[in-house]
Amino acid sequence: PGAPVLTASMECGTTVALGGSIHIKRRVVYEAPPGSPAITLHSFWMSGSTMLYHRRGGKWREVPFDGCCWGIWDDPDVEVNVSQHECFTSLEAGEAWTREYNMDPTDVGEIPRGVAVGDVFRYRYLGTEMDWWDWGGKKEHAETTVKLPSFISGRVVDPWDNNGRPKLVIPASDAVEFTIV
Structure with a gap:
């Protein structure tokens, strides 16, 4: 068979207090009929790949991320x-x-100076291409090993080609939108 089908979604409240944080729920669902085989995948890549956008005066702009180094x-x-x-x-x-997770908008980027009540933000999971996946659950993969780079938070390096399995893409989610109150 081809690659499994995954979908992504995000949920959050519609408002956040000025200077406050907002609760985000991100889900990636394995879309398959009951009885389909389980899958195992390198879930590290499902946790990143987001973008925050800010609207003021009718114009949207990306909020650049500048909060982390590896x-x-x-x-x-x-x-x-x-x-x-x-x-x-x-x-x-x-x-x-x-x-x-709880997201303080200042944690994911450089919030523009002078954020004010009424400003609107959008937050979106951008999707990703999985570097490693296989059919079968934990039981079937009890002896399966792969190699990661020494710093762990990188792509699988062996097998580098996912043993020839088809590409598995998680599409982007719809954006969630919240207003500063």
Whole structure:
């Protein structure tokens, strides 16, 4: 068969107090009929890839992200078991990977000076192409290992080609919108 189908969605409240934070819920659902085989995937890439937009005076603009840097080491690659490592997830048909977090808009970018009551923001998951996935759940992958770079938070380096399986793309979600009150 081809690649499994995944969909992404985001939820949040419609307002946030000036200087406050907003609760975000992000879901990636494995869309398959009951009885379809489980999948296991490198879920690290589902947690990033977002963009915040700001509207004032009728104009939208991207809010650039400037809040993080990566520590990268040039050590040997690390072998991990995909059924046990926190950066991998197994999903049954219809099941969702969910991440919930509180977002302070200043945590994801440089909020324009003078944010005011009435300003509107949009937040969107941009989607991603998974670097590693396979049919089967944790039980089927009890002995499956892959190699990650020494700093762990990178793409699978072995097998670099996902053993020839088709590309698995998670499409972008619809944007959620909230207003500063």
